[in-house]
Amino acid sequence: MTRSEIRARILESLNDSVSSPVFWSTSEIDDVIGEGQEVLAEELAIIKRSALVPLREGVTYYYTQAVAADIMAPYRLFLIELDRRLDVVTMRQLDERHETWITISGDPWHWFPVSWDIFGIFPHPAEAGGVLRLDYLAWPQAPADDDQELEFSEPEQDALVLYGVYDGLLKQWDIERALETFALFLERVPLGRSRANVELQAAKLERSSHRQPFRTGVNI
């Protein structure tokens, strides 16, 4: 569906005119659709994009906002020239591996998150050159025009309609129906997650890097 189609469905559900709505402006509905897209992207982790980062000499830490403005979180870093996927570690693991790991230079092998907008690589390159491919979960971008298809599959687009109706009902002070509609919207989230195939959660699976050391059971 395009944004105009979603907007039309929302307005129809709210019993308002599609061509010239009375209680909502077009930009108001568009803002709600944008907000709904963001909520879906956060809950489903469904939008994936890639960006390229040139490696610079001596640089360990990178600001994600300098790579792309829509980065939600990086999930894969790939060194293109060396055809190497960087392993994720924590700063704690690096501390345990080498006391002064920050001083080590060479081709990167690992990367580690620092915060939502900073990640680091280890070791840092001694010379500039090489390109890092950063695959990341992204927030949706606002459609350029009404005729643009949104970045979600059809079921998620239906959820967007529900989100718009929920927000519209809130504006009408129809709280009971609004909360019911929001509950319907939330019901779509698990289904969307399974479609996004990102349900490899630690609840069922365990990180191999967190294995307990083997115990012999022998007390000496």
Place this chain on the structure above:
Amino acid sequence: MISDELNRIQLKLHDSAAIWSRAELLRWWSDGYRQLLALSKGAVRFWNLDVPGGFTFAHTQEWEANYGNGTHNRFSLAIQSGNLSGTYLWETEFIEGITPTNSNDAVTQPWERVHSGEWDGQFRFALPRDHEQIKRVAWDERRLDPVTVKELDTLERGWNQRKGEPVVFTAGLGKIDSFEIFAIRTDHIQGYELDEAEKGMPRRFTGDRTYTQSLASPPPENAYAYTSAGDAEAVTGSPYDFDPTDSYSNPEDGLHAEGSRPWKFTWDDSTDTQDAPDQGFTATHPWMIENRGTSEDMYGTHPFEHEYGAATKVYADGKPVLDGLGWRFTKAAAVLSDGFAVHIWEKEMQDGATTFTDSVVIGTYSWEAESGAVNVVNFPAGVVRGASSADRQYMPIYLGGTKQRLLGAPRDWRSSKQNVSILQTILPDNDLVETETPDLVPSQMFKYLRYYVWSRAFGRQGEGHNLILASHYERRFRRGVVIFNKLSILTHRDVVYARESIGPTSRRPPRPKLPPEFPRVDI
């Protein structure tokens, strides 16, 4: 921008500040911003500290801390229910009428330990105002593990005075927003000394470390030096004051013009359309080239003729161009007609002083600083926009504010080498205003701040009170906290997973059951 967010908030509230004032909504928005960061610990920044530490000011009484800006350190000791403050330990005994015992030195700032002997105080460091929680502390790039004071007390006596390489850090015995390290280093290790900091921001590196560095948009070198204001006008070709050594009309004439500053006062055209199309044409007045007759301006041949009504041609050919930054290396006398001087004592003499100041090595070009010239180190032009090195990273670290934070100039330089560096979560340290666009959280998270404001607005007693909506938006804000918290750990999702649980199990393996017909064996 926050004002746009407040507009959206008011739209949903159906209120134009009649029930909920704009200031009230802004305050809630700021609270939500702080809450989101505090609960999620989402904003993480680096911070480096010189060793020993320093505070903005030191004070003797608790109440004094309320009357100064910046970090503060109470160096005095509370005595007699806090009614008195002592500096040395022996004062406590003295006030009680007990024969005093010799005590250690006293200092007001930790960095004074460089000049003192043993001190009974703690080796303390101040954290910046926006600090929220320490995530990692390192000394000279090495991680320091956290310990409690109780563990240190158990470890050995006088740990707070034990000198050596720091190995642990502790929240210590100081106030909030401070920490201590052990063992201590009392030799003064300053990452960068801000030379002539009172004259502005740092513009150039010098040092004795071995790693290389290069600066983005470094301060420019001067292209030429001059001695007086008149020289400056001459070398830059000021159109009315420039005094050429000769004037000429044709390029051929210019080859034979006299002096170093000849000036071409005419205009050229590639073809003479009326008289000689195949030859070039040189005119004294521009109208001769443009339309042959409409101009009534009188053009002179020398710039000084401007004073007598002649329009003056400003033309690159006529200027002795010196590109780049010029720098005056002399000092003007108090009375300009007395001329100028190179050394300070010369100026003092020109100004009629009777005592004179020793001069320093004077240079004319910035590179002469390497040969000992001390007057050319920092030119007050340009700012450093970045620094890079093959050996280490130079990161911009900013305090408070909004996206405009990175548009300023570096005001301070810190190092993690032989210094304490911390990784900390931070909180906004100032009240937001409507024209700001805070960036400690991504702008996509602003919707959760709207939910926070609505939850507070609907939760407020009085007109507009709606507990159901307040509760609903509170839940939505809480969900935003969870999501924002996940953003920094989502990266861990992409690791190798094992299908089986590997940890120790509490389930006991079943006892073996043998078939009843299994032969019994008696031993």
